[in-house]
Amino acid sequence: MDLGKRRWLRFAAIGTLLAAVAVPAYADDPTPTTQPPPASVTDVNRSLEQLQAEAAAVQADFAKATIAYTKALKEAQTAEAAAKAAEATASTSKSRADEERRRLGVITAQAYQLGIPTVMGTESILWSLAPVAENLQEIADRQTAIVQLGSTQVSQYNTAMAAESESNRLKSDAVTKRAAANEAAAKAQELSKQVQQKAADASAMMADQTADLDVASGVSQQLQTVRDAQALARWKTYLTELAAAKVTPPAAAVLKNPAKLPAGLAPLTRRGAAVPGVASVATAGRTVRVLSAETIRAVNQAFSLVGKRYGVAATGPDKYGCLGAARVAWEPYTTLPNLVGKVYPDYQAVPTTQIQPGDLLVMGSRSYGLVHIGIALDDDEMIAADESKGAVVVTGVPDNLYAALRPTLGAPVKPQVAPVATSDAYAFRCGNTATSYDVGSGSWTWPLPDGTYEIGTPFGAAGSEWSSGYHTGQDFPAAIGTPVRAVTSGVVRVEHPAWAGNLVRIDHGNGLETLYAHLSRVDVTDGQQVTAGQQIGAVGDKGNTTGPHLHFEVRLGGDPVNPMPFLATGSASTGWGGYSNGMIPANKLCAIGGGHMLRCDAAAAYGQLAAAYRAQFGKTLCITDSYRSYASQVSLYQRKPSLAALPGTSNHGWGVAVDLCGGIDKYNTVQYQWMKAHAPSYGWLHPAWAEPGRNREEPWHWEFGNPVAS
Numbered sequence: 001m002d003l004g005k006r007r008w009l010r011f012a013a014i015g016t017l018l019a020a021v022a023v024p025a026y027a028d029d030p031t032p033t034t035q036p037p038p039a040s041v042t043d044v045n046r047s048l049e050q051l052q053a054e055a056a057a058v059q060a061d062f063a064k065a066t067i068a069y070t071k072a073l074k075e076a077q078t079a080e081a082a083a084k085a086a087e088a089t090a091s092t093s094k095s096r097a098d099e100e101r102r103r104l105g106v107i108t109a110q111a112y113q114l115g116i117p118t119v120m121g122t123e124s125i126l127w128s129l130a131p132v133a134e135n136l137q138e139i140a141d142r143q144t145a146i147v148q149l150g151s152t153q154v155s156q157y158n159t160a161m162a163a164e165s166e167s168n169r170l171k172s173d174a175v176t177k178r179a180a181a182n183e184a185a186a187k188a189q190e191l192s193k194q195v196q197q198k199a200a201d202a203s204a205m206m207a208d209q210t211a212d213l214d215v216a217s218g219v220s221q222q223l224q225t226v227r228d229a230q231a232l233a234r235w236k237t238y239l240t241e242l243a244a245a246k247v248t249p250p251a252a253a254v255l256k257n258p259a260k261l262p263a264g265l266a267p268l269t270r271r272g273a274a275v276p277g278v279a280s281v282a283t284a285g286r287t288v289r290v291l292s293a294e295t296i297r298a299v300n301q302a303f304s305l306v307g308k309r310y311g312v313a314a315t316g317p318d319k320y321g322c323l324g325a326a327r328v329a330w331e332p333y334t335t336l337p338n339l340v341g342k343v344y345p346d347y348q349a350v351p352t353t354q355i356q357p358g359d360l361l362v363m364g365s366r367s368y369g370l371v372h373i374g375i376a377l378d379d380d381e382m383i384a385a386d387e388s389k390g391a392v393v394v395t396g397v398p399d400n401l402y403a404a405l406r407p408t409l410g411a412p413v414k415p416q417v418a419p420v421a422t423s424d425a426y427a428f429r430c431g432n433t434a435t436s437y438d439v440g441s442g443s444w445t446w447p448l449p450d451g452t453y454e455i456g457t458p459f460g461a462a463g464s465e466w467s468s469g470y471h472t473g474q475d476f477p478a479a480i481g482t483p484v485r486a487v488t489s490g491v492v493r494v495e496h497p498a499w500a501g502n503l504v505r506i507d508h509g510n511g512l513e514t515l516y517a518h519l520s521r522v523d524v525t526d527g528q529q530v531t532a533g534q535q536i537g538a539v540g541d542k543g544n545t546t547g548p549h550l551h552f553e554v555r556l557g558g559d560p561v562n563p564m565p566f567l568a569t570g571s572a573s574t575g576w577g578g579y580s581n582g583m584i585p586a587n588k589l590c591a592i593g594g595g596h597m598l599r600c601d602a603a604a605a606y607g608q609l610a611a612a613y614r615a616q617f618g619k620t621l622c623i624t625d626s627y628r629s630y631a632s633q634v635s636l637y638q639r640k641p642s643l644a645a646l647p648g649t650s651n652h653g654w655g656v657a658v659d660l661c662g663g664i665d666k667y668n669t670v671q672y673q674w675m676k677a678h679a680p681s682y683g684w685l686h687p688a689w690a691e692p693g694r695n696r697e698e699p700w701h702w703e704f705g706n707p708v709a710s
Contacts, residue, residue, distance in 0.1 A: 062648065065194055066195055066637075066647075069195045072188040073191075075187075076185045078184075079183075080184075080185065082177050082181070083174065083177040083178040083180070086170065086174035086178075087174040090170035090173070090174040093163070094171070097160070097163035101160045104156045104157055104159075199634045224389065227395075228306050231379075232306070232394075234379070235303065235357070238289070238357075241288050242290070245288050247288070247290055249290065249291060249296050250290070250292060250293065251293060252277065252293070252333070255278060255290075256277060256408070257276065258276055261279050265281055266279065266280050266282070267279065267280065268289055268290075270353055273354070275354045275356065276409055277406050278292075289356070291357060291358065295357065295358035296358070297333070298330045298333065299383075301330075302326075302329040303383065305328060305329070305385075306383060306391075306392050306394065307391060307392065307393075308320050308392045309390065310385050310386065310389070312430075312601060315328070321385055322386070322387075322430035323336065323339070323340055323343075323430075324385065325375075325385040326360060326373045326374065326384075333407065333408075340373050341369055341419075343362060343405065344403060344405065344416055345415070345418055346412075347405040347407050347409070347412070348406055348412045348413065349404065349405055350406050352401065352403075352404055355376050357376055357378060358376060359404045361382050361397060362401075362402050362403050362405065363402055363431075365402065365419065365507070365511065365558070366419040367510060368421070368425045368509075368511045368557075369419050369422055369425040370402060370418055371428040372400075372431050374397075376404065377394065380396060380397050381394055382396075383395075384430070384431065386430060386431040387432035388432050389431070395431070399559075428557030428558075444487055445532050446485070446487065447476070447485055447486075447487050447516065447552050448484065448539070449483060452478050452479070452482045452483075454477045454478070457474075457475040458471065458564075459474050459560070467499075472560035473515065473553035473554075473560065474552050474553075474562075474567075475549045476550045477548065478539045478548065478550060479539065480538070480539055480548045481539065482539040483538060484516050484535065484539060484550055485534060486506055486534050486536050489529070490508035490514070491506065491529055491530075492505070493526055494524065498543060499517075500515075500517035500542070500543045500551070501517070501518050501540065501541075501542020501543030502520070502521075502522050502540065502542050503516065503519070504537055506530065511557040511558075512554070512555070513555040514563075517551035518540050518543050518549060518550065519538060520539060520540025520541070520542065521537050522536070523535055523536055524536045581633075581648045581649065581654060582628060582629045582630025582632075582647070582652075582653035583629075590604070591603070592606050594623065596626035598704070599654065602656045602683075603655075606658065606704070609678075609684055612678060612682070617674075619662065622661040622663075622664070623658055623661070624659045624660070625658065626655070626658050629653070630647060630653060633647040656705075657702065657703045658702050658703075659698075660675075661700060664699065667697075667699045672699055683704050684703070684705075685703055686699075687703055
């Protein structure tokens with residue numbers, strides 16, 4: 001048979017099967033099973049991930065230098081204050097000592113003139129007389145002096161000597177503190193020069209990266225398109241195999257019980273256990289999986305949504321939230337509840353080792369709740385509306401997979417209780433990563449003691465030795481046995497994956513986790529509560545390593561993020577869409593007029609707010625600042641260090657903050673009060689730190705947060 005004709009027949013068969021389960025048009029397009037990436041993708045020198053990692057490294061380095069300078073400046077100010085206080089105390093003490101010595105001189109002179117015997121030696125007499133050598137005329141009332149001198153001379157001598165000794169001690173202390181203040185000032189001045197140089201270097205580097213980021217962002221989109229197409233091709237290959245085996249997908253109801261399958265079908269087993277809701281058939285010496293017609297329809301419908309834009313809580317037809325996409329995929333067979341947390345109790349959970357295409361995958365944790373949902377595929381992939389990618393895409397199953405649910409099995413046999421959602425859950429919705437996370441002042445420490453480690457492979461480095469294609473943590477080469485410490489408080493979980501050997505995972509709550517891998521020794525147990533700085537193990541070379549080191553990770557909502565900003569500042573700005581603060585490509589932002597730009601969801605909400613403001617006041621909402629690039633953050637920080645946020649941490653750098661004018665820039669004006677009353681309805685909030693009476697009073701500063709409607 002002619003190959004072209006056979007290929008046509010193969011696609012005719014798959015077309016028949018797709019039609020039988022009402023596959024949408026998107027899934028009908030024949031796509032080769034293997035599709036190489038575009039030439040523009042393979043020719044790129046630096047990937048988007050590499051550029052993001054480089055930007056994060058520059059920001060972390062600048063943050064660390066700035067923190068060191070700020071600390072040194074405070075120490076210098078403290079030392080200067082201590083030196084001045086010591087000098088003032090020494091001066092007061094010197095005056096007191098001089099007065100006591102003068103009094104002793106008067107007594108000594110009186111004793112000499114009255115002929116009263118003295119126990120003082122010649123040198124002591126001369127020392128005591130020095131202050132009053134020209135004032136002997138002050139001596140009077142000789143009879144009274146005769147009575148008093150004998151009993152007070154020695155006492156006054158001791159008092160004067162003690163005052164002189166204390167004065168000398170305080171003078172020495174003042175000299176020491178002045179030297180320390182001068183040294184601290186010199187250190188602060190040197191660090192100031194280093195920060196200025198790093199600021200200049202960072203600005204230059206970020207300016208050079210801007211064009212590369214735009215290109216890499218486009219390349220990333222091309223790579224996503226390739227991944228989407230390859231997943232669809234694999235799905236079509238499966239449907240082709242099913243059609244070739246002459247299998248008509250059965251109804252879900254007949255596949256529920258593996259022990260009572262229709263004739264011709266056998267149970268599908270995984271790790272020796274039969275998988276409910278799925279069957280298999282033997283054909284041409286191989287086993288082909290048989291999914292239900294309802295499941296195939298759900299996957300087909302999920303593929304039809306790929307490429308649609310993401311929208312918070314959107315249900316289509318042009319935009320979808322993660323739950324909205326999952327609901328459309330499984331309709332009309334079942335209608336999913338309106339919250340991810342309510343989906344989990346309604347459908348039977350299956351072991352993650354038995355995940356099949358069409359299963360509902362819910363992501364989250366016990367510490368912050370369920371936040372994301374997708375439609376399972378093979379190869380550890382899923383289809384989901386992903387906020388960080390801004391679209392419905394094929395993506396990897398995240399590490400924070402909480403459970404797999406199979407709608408065709410119906411309600412759970414045993415009650416399934418979802419973890420309680422916290423206020424922090426919103427930050428991790430639909431694959432998003434919180435734009436910032438503060439671990440609290442003074443509660444963060446380095447995982448290794450100072451002087452015991454080197455800085456090794458950074459976060460984001462590309463390489464085939466990592467399953468994800470890039471390095472998900474920060475390496476610290478150190479000697480075997482070097483103590484490893486918890487960076488902040490949390491609850492321990494000990495694991496032993498092949499790649500890590502010995503791994504300690506600490507859940508710090510609210511979606512924050514830290515991982516410590518390749519340990520030679522583990523000093524904690526499952527469920528143990530640890531505090532910042534507590535030893536949890538020792539550096540080793542277990543697992544996939546080329547030498548002894550600590551592999552350290554920070555994860556937010558299950559996603560690995562660059563640890564260095566956390567280590568440098570005790571907090572972090574981690575980005576959305578994987579971008580670094582102030583390094584967001586222009587094509588990922590939306591214009592709001594006047595040359596200003598914001599993240600697109602913030603821009604849409606700002607437009608609605610501006611329209612309501614115009615309707616109220618008949619004027620355009622006055623704005624002075626919006627998205628702020630990293631270079632401009634550095635420039636502003638150089639000019640106004642006491643007012644500007646540390647570069648790389650400002651919400652302006654995420655495109656979710658604005659500075660307003662026209663009356664809003666003053667407390668208690670009509671315009672400001674209107675904003676306080678109405679802006680939250682559009683998702684725009686005045687942060688607590690900017691309120692009257694706080695350290696930084698900024699009536700003009702507003703941030704896009706969790707809309708009231710959400």
